[in-house]
Amino acid sequence: MAATAFVRARIDETVKDEAAAVLAELGLTVSDVVRMTLTRVAKDHALPFELKVPNAETRAAIEASRATMKARRARFTDAQELFDALDQEARQQ
Incomplete structure (x- = not known):
């Protein structure tokens, strides 16, 4: 054609x-x-x-995720480092 x-x-x-x-x-x-x-x-x-237009729940989740990303900006060199940080954070709560 x-x-x-x-x-x-x-x-x-x-x-x-x-x-x-x-x-x-x-x-x-x-x-x-x-x-x-x-x-x-x-x-x-x-x-x-x-x-699609995200519903209120999805918009709230997106905003919460953006806020978390802004606040933490964590970087990990590998998956194990991420898991260790998550474990440490869970113990602090």
Whole structure:
């Protein structure tokens, strides 16, 4: 099938550049992903990904997780170091 139509979209330049960099690491271009996405929409009559708005419980969990990550910023060199830190934290509670 010959690619003869053009699609234009307005998007923040920073978002486009960041997405293009990620896609380049995957060996893809923005055009490749747009073409793949539109092909799937045409074939499946649906988006090839799920669109969801998180419910209140999920939003609260996301915010709690972000707060934990900000507060702790722990780094471990291996899994055993992580488990040791978790054991130590459990003993302190």
